Amino acid sequence: MRRGTPKPESTDAVGREALQDRSAQAIERTFREESGRIIASLIRACGGDFDLAEEAMQDAFLVALEHWRRQGVPANPGAWITTAARRKAIDRLRRDRTLAAKRQLLETDSALTALAGETGEQAMNQVKDDRLRLIFTCCHPALALEAQVALTLRTLGGLTTAEIARAFLLPEPAMAQRLVRVKRKIREAGIPYRIPAEHTLPERLQAVLAVLYLIFNEGYAATAGDSLVRQDLCSEAIRLARVLCELMPDEPEALGLLALMLLHDSRREARTGAGGELIVLEEQDRSKWDQVEIREGTALLERALRMRRADAYQLQAAIAALHCTAARADETDWGQIAALYEDLSELQPTPVVYLNHAVAVAMAGGPEDGLYLLDDARLSEQLAGYHLYHAARADLLRRAGLHQEARVAYLHAVEGTENMAEREYLERRLREMTC
Amino acid sequence: MFLLYWNENDSPATPEEMIREHFAFTDQARARGAYVSSEAIGGTVAATTVRVRDGKTMITDGPFAEAKEVMGGFYILDCKDLDEALDFAARIPDARSAGVEVRPVMHVPGWDYGPTAEYSRQAMA
Amino acid sequence: MRYVLMICTKEAEEQALNADESSARLREYGAFSEEMGRRGVLRGGERLRPVSEATTVSVTHDKVLASDGPFAETKEQIGGFFIVDCKDRDEAVEIAAKIPGARHGKIEVRPIWEM
Numbered sequence: 001m002r003r004g005t006p007k008p009e010s011t012d013a014v015g016r017e018a019l020q021d022r023s024a025q026a027i028e029r030t031f032r033e034e035s036g037r038i039i040a041s042l043i044r045a046c047g048g049d050f051d052l053a054e055e056a057m058q059d060a061f062l063v064a065l066e067h068w069r070r071q072g073v074p075a076n077p078g079a080w081i082t083t084a085a086r087r088k089a090i091d092r093l094r095r096d097r098t099l100a101a102k103r104q105l106l107e108t109d110s111a112l113t114a115l116a117g118e119t120g121e122q123a124m125n126q127v128k129d130d131r132l133r134l135i136f137t138c139c140h141p142a143l144a145l146e147a148q149v150a151l152t153l154r155t156l157g158g159l160t161t162a163e164i165a166r167a168f169l170l171p172e173p174a175m176a177q178r179l180v181r182v183k184r185k186i187r188e189a190g191i192p193y194r195i196p197a198e199h200t201l202p203e204r205l206q207a208v209l210a211v212l213y214l215i216f217n218e219g220y221a222a223t224a225g226d227s228l229v230r231q232d233l234c235s236e237a238i239r240l241a242r243v244l245c246e247l248m249p250d251e252p253e254a255l256g257l258l259a260l261m262l263l264h265d266s267r268r269e270a271r272t273g274a275g276g277e278l279i280v281l282e283e284q285d286r287s288k289w290d291q292v293e294i295r296e297g298t299a300l301l302e303r304a305l306r307m308r309r310a311d312a313y314q315l316q317a318a319i320a321a322l323h324c325t326a327a328r329a330d331e332t333d334w335g336q337i338a339a340l341y342e343d344l345s346e347l348q349p350t351p352v353v354y355l356n357h358a359v360a361v362a363m364a365g366g367p368e369d370g371l372y373l374l375d376d377a378r379l380s381e382q383l384a385g386y387h388l389y390h391a392a393r394a395d396l397l398r399r400a401g402l403h404q405e406a407r408v409a410y411l412h413a414v415e416g417t418e419n420m421a422e423r424e425y426l427e428r429r430l431r432e433m434t435c
Numbered sequence: 436m437f438l439l440y441w442n443e444n445d446s447p448a449t450p451e452e453m454i455r456e457h458f459a460f461t462d463q464a465r466a467r468g469a470y471v472s473s474e475a476i477g478g479t480v481a482a483t484t485v486r487v488r489d490g491k492t493m494i495t496d497g498p499f500a501e502a503k504e505v506m507g508g509f510y511i512l513d514c515k516d517l518d519e520a521l522d523f524a525a526r527i528p529d530a531r532s533a534g535v536e537v538r539p540v541m542h543v544p545g546w547d548y549g550p551t552a553e554y555s556r557q558a559m560a
Numbered sequence: 561m562r563y564v565l566m567i568c569t570k571e572a573e574e575q576a577l578n579a580d581e582s583s584a585r586l587r588e589y590g591a592f593s594e595e596m597g598r599r600g601v602l603r604g605g606e607r608l609r610p611v612s613e614a615t616t617v618s619v620t621h622d623k624v625l626a627s628d629g630p631f632a633e634t635k636e637q638i639g640g641f642f643i644v645d646c647k648d649r650d651e652a653v654e655i656a657a658k659i660p661g662a663r664h665g666k667i668e669v670r671p672i673w674e675m
Contacts, residue, residue: 142517142615144628181612185628188539188613192516200518203624436608438638440631454675472604474643475673476564483649485656485667492657499568499668500634506566508673511606517615524617525624534618536631539609541640543586548593548602 023068026077027061034078035158036243040130042085045111047104048137048193050155050183052089059092060085086112132195132247135240139208140191147182148211149218154179156243157236167218167233208244209257209313212237216261220268234265245300255304256314262297263320266290278421282329294324315344334364351382351389359392367400387416391426398433407433437510437520438536439529442503443478456528464512464523471511471554479505504533511540513554562603562645562672563652568636569665571610588660596644601655605642636665643672 035057042053060081074080090112093105138152150168153159159167165175185191196204219233241258248254270288273279301317319340326332341357355374362370374380374393383389394409410430417423457475464470482498498505510527514520517537524535546552577585596602611630618625630637642659646652649669656667 140517141626142521142628147628185613188609189537189615190514190516190520190539192518194516194518196518436606438631474564475675477671477673479670481671483653483656483669485653485662485669486665487657487662492653492662494653498670499566499636499666500632502632502634504632506638521615521617521624521626524615525619530617530619530624534616534631536614536616538611538614538630541607541609543607545590546593546605546607548597548605553604 019072020069023065023073026068026073027064030064030077030081031061031158034081036134036156037127037131038078038082038085039155040134041082041127042089043134043137044130044193045086045108045114046089047107047111048186049104050186052092052108053085054155056085056089056092057081059088063088128247129195131243133193135208135244135247136196136204137186137191137193139204139211140186141204141207142189142191143182143185145211145214147178147185148207149214150175150178151182152211152240153215153233153236156240159232159236163232167230205248205251205253209253212241212244213257213261213313215240216264220264231268234261234268237261238265250307252304252307252309253311253313255300255307256311256317259297259301259304260313260317260320262293262300263317263324266293266297266324272421276421278419278425280425281323286327286329289324294321297321298325310343312344312347315340315347319344332363334360338364351379351386354379355383355386355389355392359396362396362399367396370396371400385416387413387422390416391422394426394429398429403433436538436540437512437524437527438506438538439508439510439527440504440533440536441507441529442533443505443507444503445532453528460526460528461510463526464510469512469514469519469523471513473508473510475508476506478507561648561652562643562674563649564670564672565642565644565652565656565659566638566668566670567640567642567659567661567665568668569639569661570635571612571637571639573664574639575610585660592658592660595658596642596655601644601646601651603643603645605640607640608638610639611637639665 039053039057042057043050046052046056063084064077064081068074068077090105090109093108134156135152138155139148143151146168150164153164153167154161161176161179162172165172168175170178195201215233216237219230219235219237238258238261241254241261244254245251245258266289267281267284269290270284270286271279279285297317298321301314301321304314305318319337322333322337322340338357338360341353341360345353345357358370358373358379360370361373362368371393374389374396380389390409390413394406394413397403397406397409407430410426410433414423414426414430417426461470461473479498482496484495484497484499486493486495507529510523512520512523514523520537524530524537527535529535574582593602593605614628614630616627616629616631639661642655644652644655646655649671652669656662656669659667661667
């Protein structure tokens with residue numbers, strides 16, 4: 001608190017405070033934007049030792065906090081942190097007197113020297129490869145899926161353990177334990193820090209995309225939890241998909257996934273009302289849709305589709321694009337959406353896809369056409385415990401004017417959901433049916 | 436170490452074919468300089484489980500855990516990393532029947548009896 | 561005849577041991593191996609890293625599936641094995657009972673299928 005006439009020293013204090021503010025901001029920005037890149041190179045230089053690299057980077061940020069406050073923010077903060085972290089890694093290895101550490105010191109020392117010597121294009125390529133190494137290692141199929149997700153968010157996303165724990169509704173020690181275990185498995189089972197060989201690349205890329213989509217969906221189709229943290233998950237998944245597309249620009253699967261996430265995300269603001277209640281697509285205020293994301297998403301999708309390797313992500317993105325580009329709900333091209341769902345059901349013959357196909361058919365033709373598909377004996381048996389099946393059936397029955405049957409279906413749907421926003425929507429419909 | 440699991444109830448129609456595949460796999464592993472050792476273990480009908488509690492030995496007939504799919508043998512291969520190990524695992528015939536569990540062998544200082552000890556002695560020479 | 565003696569223990573219990581306890585156990589194993597080495601029956605053996613570091617591979621229709629963890633989530637897990645060459649099953653059982661793991665876990669004795 002500054003009071004009274006400023007004395008010379010308090011002018012200094014103002015200046016110092018401004019410098020402190022600037023350095024704190026610079027540190028936060030550098031961490032946010034560059035920690036993924038910095039840690040990727042450090043892990044390679046540390047011979048694949050995640051813990052050593054992570055500790056060295058943390059040390060470097062601590063030094064920066066002190067140093068930048070006094071000396072000002074350096075011209076290239078990322079490079080500054082990388083250099084400081086290398087020194088810290090060596091220091092840590094020197095302090096560790098075990099034989100294993102001594103052997104590692106020799107290797108790391110030369111790797112770090114080589115890292116410092118990399119210049120220009122060579123360095124750029126190395127950075128690119130290091131980031132891919134990190135992505136593929138975090139999403140290695142020999143790791144449990146939930147461990148892949150946690151490690152990706154921690155290492156590539158730079159999220160804290162506490163943040164990840166909150167997002168997945170786990171106590172922090174449990175999440176910390178999960179991270180310790182996954183790093184131990186990487187080390188002890190010998191998971192290599194490497195971009196996969198050509199012949200396994202398509203499969204391994206699928207695993208990476210699955211992790212990113214899971215992170216996005218955890219944030220988007222929230223079943224519970226803190227909404228702010230969940231929004232972060234969506235943004236983080238999009239950011240990581242962008243990095244992946246930058247690194248692998250010729251993979252339509254990656255472009256398709258990024259397009260899909262952007263198109264879904266564009267509707268985020270319009271998806272919930274002031275009270276947090278869920279607003280279905282046809283009732284959303286389309287002026288709230290993010291046109292920048294829609295334009296970027298459709299452009300990416302077109303680029304992906306031109307590569308002629310359509311997969312489930314691209315088909316889903318195409319469906320989302322048709323929704324996003326309809327000016328009004330009743331202008332939606334349901335005929336094409338139904339056709340896309342039919343294609344999708346061949347790639348993903350899951351009950352949920354059949355369900356969406358039936359709804360699209362109903363929208364293109366009439367509710368009876370959709371109900372005909374939904375009442376298929378096998379489908380109704382498979383989906384009996386799935387609340388969205390009952391919700392979709394209820395909506396079609398309502399549209400068909402069969403209010404008594406719609407009521408029963410809405411009741412089934414309400415019973416099955418734990419999501420408050422969804423429940424409120426269904427209960428509102430149920431009340432309409434009772435009137 | 437690769438622990439090989441198979442379902443004893445559906446024994447292969449042609450055991451000779453299975454054995455041939457294992458020999459072919461062993462040749463491959465040898466050619467790549469990865470082979471350390473392997474054994475085929477007799478069926479669980481011949482298994483005996485031993486426990487000692489309070490100095491008393493208790494013997495029961497059968498394997499330690501009753502399961503449809505049981506371990507039927509193992510390979511020990513020297514792999515440069517897990518990706519190479521997984522690549523080998525996928526080529527073992529048992530991966531197509533029940534599955535192959537890949538576990539790192541623990542380095543025990545001073546242990547001098549294992550096939551890996553022998554293998555590293557040869558590697559050193 | 562050669563037998564495999566599989567050491568099946570509860571991993572969580574092993575991991576909960578403190579440094580003194582685990583080095584005491586290591587010494588017991590050392591003494592066992594020395595005794596069996598002198599007796600001339602020991603043909604080999606290995607200790608495995610815990611199942612949390614295992615990966616299981618299966619192939620269906622030429623598709624390789626790798627997953628985290630052991631093949632079977634059983635209460636006890638194979639933590640290592642010895643191979644012995646001895647007279648008959650009775651001697652194999654007698655040796656198995658001397659393995660330190662027999663006192664806190666189980667030892668599964670199975671004949672090796674000689675090719």
